[in-house]
Amino acid sequence: MNIKTGIGFRKDFAEEFLTGSVLKPGFVELAPENWMKIGGYWKKKLNQLAKMYPITSHGLSLSVGSPETLDMEFLKNVKQFLKEYNIEIYSEHLSFSKCDNAHLYDLLPIPFREDAVKHVAERIKQVQDFLGRRIAIENVSYYTPVAAEMDEATFVSNVIEEADCNLLLDVNNVYVNSFNHNYDAKSFIEKLPLNRVAYIHMAGHTKVAPDLIIDTHGEAIIDPVYELFEWTLDKVKPVPVLLERDFNIPELAEMQFELNNLEAIMTRKWETENKSIVVSK
Amino acid sequence: MLLKTETYKQQSSIAQYCRDGKEVAILNAKPERLPHYRRLVFNVVKDALETTYPISHKYIDSEVWKEIVFNFFSEHKCKDPQVWRMPFEFYEFCKTKNYDEKYDLPFLNNLLYFEWVEVELYMMEDISLPQFLYSDNWLQKRIAVNPEHKIIKLEYPVHMEKPFDTVNKKGDYFLLLYREKETGRIQFTNLSILFTFLLENIVSAEKTLEEIFNDILYIFGINHLEMLQNESFKFLNDLKTRGFVLGVYKK
Ligand SMILES: [Fe+2]
Numbered sequence: 113m114n115i116k117t118g119i120g121f122r123k124d125f126a127e128e129f130l131t132g133s134v135l136k137p138g139f140v141e142l143a144p145e146n147w148m149k150i151g152g153y154w155k156k157k158l159n160q161l162a163k164m165y166p167i168t169s170h171g172l173s174l175s176v177g178s179p180e181t182l183d184m185e186f187l188k189n190v191k192q193f194l195k196e197y198n199i200e201i202y203s204e205h206l207s208f209s210k211c212d213n214a215h216l217y218d219l220l221p222i223p224f225r226e227d228a229v230k231h232v233a234e235r236i237k238q239v240q241d242f243l244g245r246r247i248a249i250e251n252v253s254y255y256t257p258v259a260a261e262m263d264e265a266t267f268v269s270n271v272i273e274e275a276d277c278n279l280l281l282d283v284n285n286v287y288v289n290s291f292n293h294n295y296d297a298k299s300f301i302e303k304l305p306l307n308r309v310a311y312i313h314m315a316g317h318t319k320v321a322p323d324l325i326i327d328t329h330g331e332a333i334i335d336p337v338y339e340l341f342e343w344t345l346d347k348v349k350p351v352p353v354l355l356e357r358d359f360n361i362p363e364l365a366e367m368q369f370e371l372n373n374l375e376a377i378m379t380r381k382w383e384t385e386n387k388s389i390v391v392s393k
Numbered sequence: 394m395l396l397k398t399e400t401y402k403q404q405s406s407i408a409q410y411c412r413d414g415k416e417v418a419i420l421n422a423k424p425e426r427l428p429h430y431r432r433l434v435f436n437v438v439k440d441a442l443e444t445t446y447p448i449s450h451k452y453i454d455s456e457v458w459k460e461i462v463f464n465f466f467s468e469h470k471c472k473d474p475q476v477w478r479m480p481f482e483f484y485e486f487c488k489t490k491n492y493d494e495k496y497d498l499p500f501l502n503n504l505l506y507f508e509w510v511e512v513e514l515y516m517m518e519d520i521s522l523p524q525f526l527y528s529d530n531w532l533q534k535r536i537a538v539n540p541e542h543k544i545i546k547l548e549y550p551v552h553m554e555k556p557f558d559t560v561n562k563k564g565d566y567f568l569l570l571y572r573e574k575e576t577g578r579i580q581f582t583n584l585s586i587l588f589t590f591l592l593e594n595i596v597s598a599e600k601t602l603e604e605i606f607n608d609i610l611y612i613f614g615i616n617h618l619e620m621l622q623n624e625s626f627k628f629l630n631d632l633k634t635r636g637f638v639l640g641v642y643k644k
């Protein structure tokens with residue numbers, strides 16, 4: 113399977129996308145939560161999608177950073193879904209979206225602390241054991257630290273190493289965080305376990321104040337993020353790269369244009385070394 | 394647990410703040426950034442509810458709607474990991490809190506329920522069709538129907554009229570909602586109490602049509618079998634044209 117760039121699949125543009133005429137990614141990513149245990153119209157669309165493209169998955173509700181125990185019933189459904197659609201990559205966020213048994217349906221920052229590293233790593237291991245595969249964990253954007261006792265790069269690296277999982281490197285998130293928290297994006301990336309990068313996310317964001325960027329996935333990728341992406345590719349092995357676009361959906365041709373930009377960089381950086389790009393477990 | 398109580402408390406504080414917006418002190422946090430989390434989290438919930446309940450959202454006073462949504466998210470712990478199912482919890486919450494009385498919206502529970510059932514039916518997992526045959530002789534057979542359906546009873550006709558127009562029309566309204574196999578669209582049709590009884594018996598697939606007719610004659614005190622049969626066949630044939638009635642069970 114020769115996979116290059118992918119696009120986050122959304123109902124907003126499903127109809128036109130499934131005609132397959134304008135936007136032609138190498139794969140698509142979707143959130144299992146939105147597509148598992150459903151039927152009817154969207155199940156048909158999902159089946160159609162699965163016939164056209166390989167699928168990767170990016171979860172929202174597992175909440176590896178939650179204080180409480182894992183929702184095994186939920187995980188069982190995810191496992192079944194991954195099997196049904198032959199999905200090789202399952203990724204989740206290094207954050208929490210559930211606390212005190214209440215789902216929040218968005219990503220909150222985990223305290224960068226030693227005990228949290230141990231706790232989260234343990235949970236990721238449990239997930240991996242249950243699914244019988246390595247999962248990829250993503251560095252998330254955050255807008256304020258919460259009770260931090262170490263820096264973000266140390267936290268992310270320690271969790272990934274300790275859990276023995278893969279890293280989903282979201283280059284836009286690194287850029288957003290480096291801006292919001294005043295650090296150098298490149299030295300941040302250099303501190304990460306780059307040998308574990310199994311998947312890359314790219315996206316656009318929105319500047320809401322002179323000192324704050326919100327990771328909206330609602331704009332086109334900006335040049336400094338492309339630049340950071342290009343710089344990063346020298347340091348990681350070839351992996352699938354995904355374009356996330358969740359809001360303010362443009363013409364599909366515009367997203368294809370962004371995929372072409374990404375592919376051009378990937379080809380320049382990776383194929384000169386004659387590596388093939390595969391979805392790895 | 395590997396997580397220390399203090400760390401857990403910090404997480405719990407920010408999560409609680411996102412739910413109710415009440416000021417919290419979080420260690421080493423930038424207080425001016427916290428409202429963004431509250432806004433992001435709250436918007437997901439608000440959007441999901443407005444998508445599932447477009448009629449309720451449209452007709453209920455916006456300040457009241459805002460308050461109900463706020464109360465729901467701050468007081469209720471959302472259980473479902475699938476955000477599209479969360480609005481069902483909203484319906485249950487409103488019912489438990491008697492918001493129909495509190496906000497003088499007598500139709501509220503019915504409206505939320507009706508809107509939810511439409512979404513639930515639209516999204517629910519596929520159910521395979523029973524093994525059925527086409528037959529001209531329905532009377533001695535059990536009728537097979539599309540299993541992706543729901544028969545519900547409402548007190549206010551929120552499925553036919555604008556919510557506030559239903560206030561003085563309290564009564565018994567029965568309807569059948571079903572998902573078309575081909576298109577996935579949800580259709581609904583009004584039912585008389587007699588046809589509700591007929592359909593519920595057909596759905597349970599225990600009796601032949603003739604046995605159900607006999608029950609109806611007895612229960613509803615009807616004398617005219619022929620009229621009952623004619624009306625019922627008309628009704629069932631219509632449902633057959635619409636793809637709800639499939640035929641008769643093979644066995
Ligand atoms: Fe991402």
